[in-house]
Amino acid sequence: MNFESEIETLIRARYPILYVITPEELRVQEVLLAIAARRKKKLFEWTCSNGLVPAGTSIQSQKQRNGATREPLAALDQVIERVEPAIFLFKDFHPFLTRGNFAVIRRLKDIALHLKNSFKTIVLVSPVMEIPAELEKEITVLNFPPPTKEDLGEMLDRIVEEVRAHKQVEVDLDSEGRERLLQAALGLTLTEAENVFAKIIVKDGRLSGDDVNEVFAEKQQIIRKSGLLEYYAADEDFENVGGLDVLKDWLRKRAVAFTEEARAFGLPAPKGILLLGVQGCGKSLCAKAVSRLWQLPLLRFDMGRMFGSLVGSSEENVRRAIAVAESVAPAVLWVDEIDKAFVGSQSSGMTDGGTTARVFGTFLTWLSEKRAPVFVVATANDVSQLPPELLRKGRLDEIFHVDLPSEDERAEILRIHLRKRGRRPENFDIPMLVSASRDFSGAEIEEAIISALYDAFYARQELETSHVLEAMTQTVPLAKTMSEKIAAQRQWAAGRARSASGRRAGAQ
Numbered sequence: 001m002n003f004e005s006e007i008e009t010l011i012r013a014r015y016p017i018l019y020v021i022t023p024e025e026l027r028v029q030e031v032l033l034a035i036a037a038r039r040k041k042k043l044f045e046w047t048c049s050n051g052l053v054p055a056g057t058s059i060q061s062q063k064q065r066n067g068a069t070r071e072p073l074a075a076l077d078q079v080i081e082r083v084e085p086a087i088f089l090f091k092d093f094h095p096f097l098t099r100g101n102f103a104v105i106r107r108l109k110d111i112a113l114h115l116k117n118s119f120k121t122i123v124l125v126s127p128v129m130e131i132p133a134e135l136e137k138e139i140t141v142l143n144f145p146p147p148t149k150e151d152l153g154e155m156l157d158r159i160v161e162e163v164r165a166h167k168q169v170e171v172d173l174d175s176e177g178r179e180r181l182l183q184a185a186l187g188l189t190l191t192e193a194e195n196v197f198a199k200i201i202v203k204d205g206r207l208s209g210d211d212v213n214e215v216f217a218e219k220q221q222i223i224r225k226s227g228l229l230e231y232y233a234a235d236e237d238f239e240n241v242g243g244l245d246v247l248k249d250w251l252r253k254r255a256v257a258f259t260e261e262a263r264a265f266g267l268p269a270p271k272g273i274l275l276l277g278v279q280g281c282g283k284s285l286c287a288k289a290v291s292r293l294w295q296l297p298l299l300r301f302d303m304g305r306m307f308g309s310l311v312g313s314s315e316e317n318v319r320r321a322i323a324v325a326e327s328v329a330p331a332v333l334w335v336d337e338i339d340k341a342f343v344g345s346q347s348s349g350m351t352d353g354g355t356t357a358r359v360f361g362t363f364l365t366w367l368s369e370k371r372a373p374v375f376v377v378a379t380a381n382d383v384s385q386l387p388p389e390l391l392r393k394g395r396l397d398e399i400f401h402v403d404l405p406s407e408d409e410r411a412e413i414l415r416i417h418l419r420k421r422g423r424r425p426e427n428f429d430i431p432m433l434v435s436a437s438r439d440f441s442g443a444e445i446e447e448a449i450i451s452a453l454y455d456a457f458y459a460r461q462e463l464e465t466s467h468v469l470e471a472m473t474q475t476v477p478l479a480k481t482m483s484e485k486i487a488a489q490r491q492w493a494a495g496r497a498r499s500a501s502g503r504r505a506g507a508q
Contacts, residue, residue, distance in 0.1 A: 003145055007123075008035045011087065015140050016115035016122065017108070022144035023127040024189050025091050029055060032087055032123060041085040041119070046075050047092065055089060072096045076107050085119035094130035105132050112138040146327065147190050149182050149260065155190055156182065159197050163207065170206035177209020180295065183258065184215040187328040192218055216297045219328040223299060228321040230300040232334070236288040242416050242442060243409030244282060247275075247400050247500035251286075255294050258330045258373050269330070270397050271367070272376030274338075274390070276383050276497065277402030278486055279478060280443030283379040286402075287334040290377060294332065299325055301335045314355050318362045326372035335378040339385040360387065367395040382485075383492050391496075400500040401493035404479055404486075405442055409501065410434045413442050417449045421463075429465045436472045439479040448472045 010018055020028055029045065033055060036043040043055035051069035069075040072093070079088050096104045108122075112135070115121065124139075131139055147155075156178070163169040173181070185193045196218040200211045223231040238248050254270045256262055262269075275283040291298035301321060325333050367376065376396065380386055391399065405413055411434050415425040437445055451474075452467035461467075479486055493499075 003142070004031050004035070007031065007142060008038075010140060010142075011035060011039070011121045014116055014118075014121075016112040017135070017139045018121065018123045019129065019131065019139050019141045020123060020125045020144050021127070021129050021141065022125060024144060024191070025125055027147075027190060028123075028125050028144055029089060032089055036087050039085070041087055043087045043089065044082075045089040045091060048072075051075065052078050052088070072104050073107055076104070076111055079111055079120065079122060080114060082120070086121075088120065088122045090122060090124045092126055093124045094126040094128055097130045097132055097135070099132065105134050109134055109138060146187060147193070149186060151190065152182050152185050152188075152193055153178075155194060156185075156197065159194070159201075160207065163201060169201055170208075172206060172208040174209070179259065180209040180212055181215065183330065184212040184295065186330060187326075188215070188218060188222075192222075212295055219297050219331075222328055223297075223324065226320065226324040228317060229324055230302060232288060232291070232298040232300055235292070236285060237292045238286075238289045240416055240420070241282055241285055241289055242413035243405050244286065244402065244500045246498065246502040247286060247402075250398065250400075251290050251293060258294070258296070269373035270375055271370070272333075272378065272396045274378045274380065274396050274399045275402055275500070276339075276380040276386075276399065276493070277489065277500070278404055278441055279381050280441035281402045281404060282442050283402050284334075284336060285442075287332070287336070287377040287379065290375075291332045294375075296375070297328060297331045299328075299331055299333050301325075301333055314359050315362050318359050322363075322366050322370075325374050326370070330373040331375070333374050333376050335376060337381065338378040338390070339380040339382045360389075364389055364395065383489055399497040401490075401497040402500045403490065403493075404439060405445075406501065407434050410437050410440065410445065413445050414449075417446050421449065421453065423463055428468070432465060433468055433472070436469055439477045440472070440475070441478060444475060444477050448475055451475075 007018060007020075022028060029043075032043055035041075036055075044052055045055045046052045046069070048070055051067055052075045069078050075090070097108075111122070125144075129141065131141070160171055160173065164171055185196070188196070193215075196215050197207065199218075200214045201207055203214070204211070220231040223229050238251075241248070250273075257267050257270050275286060277283065288298060325331060378390075378396070390396075411430050414428075414430055414433055414437075418425045418428060437448070440448070448471040449468055451471040453463055455471065456463045456467045
């Protein structure tokens with residue numbers, strides 16, 4: 001049952017007070033206008049600025065304003081006094097439902113008992129839910145769904161039709177480009193999507209499927225306003241990731257899994273992956289690259305931001321962060337170093353009153369039950385700190401072990417970092433550098449090249465193989481200082497996790 005059918009059923013069943021959670025007042029009003037027309041009822045809207053007026057009254061129509069009903073008690077009295085069948089839409093009524101507004105809460109409860117025997121219904125619409133205990137049994141809560149791809153498509157087609165009349169605006173939208181643009185816009189309200197499409201036209205003088213980054217910038221505003229998640233620009237791609245061929249292939253095969261064609265084929269949206277392994281071997285880089293590959297916004301979930309001082313605030317912060325991620329879906333949610341985030345969850349009851357355990361439980365429940373297309377990329381360095389509940393199949397699609405790069409992968413990493421710094425790899429003795437970088441992680445190879453650049457620049461010389469070799473000989477790789485820990489990690493991963501490179505753990 002869609003939203004319009006559901007709310008119409010509740011109105012016909014004489015539910016007295018309906019509470020719709022959404023920032024999209026106009027879309028709710030359009031739905032109620034259609035229902036009111038079908039049921040032969042009048043629709044009135046209330047705001048604290050205009051009072052109770054017939055729905056659709058423009059802000060310029062001063063004579064239609066009812067100043068006396070700006071006060072909530074007076075407006076509620078009007079609901080009682082009107083005898084004709086009607087729907088009363090109260091916008092942003094939630095501040096009057098907080099504790100302390102006893103008169104308003106009591107009046108609304110009295111009216112609820114009256115409305116059950118009438119053909120009148122009160123609909124409260126608000127972006128947040130605020131229901132006092134006194135009204136919990138009288139109010140029915142409804143979540144208003146975000147615009148579907150069809151809704152966005154209708155609006156986009158209308159914009160295209162309007163701008164085609166202006167010859168100075170170029171419209172370059174084939175079916176594939178239209179699909180990309182609409183896919184990127186999913187999660188925005190109709191107003192936000194219309195604004196960003198207009199911004200693209202004004203900025204570029206054209207509208208095409210290549211403008212998805214402008215849509216992501218609009219989603220970045222939503223993330224920034226939440227204050228709980230970080231938005232990362234998709235500036236890395238898999239050309240800058242050396243090795244990890246099995247992981248890359250796995251991700252490329254799922255690049256088309258968020259389309260309507262995939263849904264029709266019976267494919268569910270992928271849930272996520274856990275990348276565990278040696279530090280500096282490209283786990284975080286892969287999280288950034290998958291965002292670019294799939295052309296989806298990348299959100300970083302920082303568990304440190306979730307913990308608050310008030311009892312219950314940490315769990316609420318997690319729920320709010322998840323709600324924000326789902327509101328801009330499809331998206332990639334990057335949970336970096338999840339092992340550090342949930343360390344001690346098993347003994348949480350003795351250390352922090354169970355806060356970490358409750359936060360972890362909230363996150364795990366969402367992983368199992370989520371329906372929104374939010375792909376989770378979790379990274380971890382220390383597998384011993386991971387709670388066993390996280391590793392259960394069904395919460396994530398796959399667990400990949402990222403080991404130290406092999407000889408071929410080290411050669412590829414060297415070429416990538418030399419090219420990134422304006423050097424031609426063929427001018428360097430790559431086999432010699434590969435041999436010298438045994439047991440180096442990708443990050444350590446990059447740092448050796450950067451250190452060599454400093455030395456060459458100081459000596460006023462061009463970068464040569466000898467400079468890089470010298471930097472490598474002065475580096476003690478992490479694999480040697482933490483050899484026991486890495487060996488234990490490889491032993492755990494054997495048979496429990498899939499190799500991101502397709503080779504046996506520890507093979508060079």
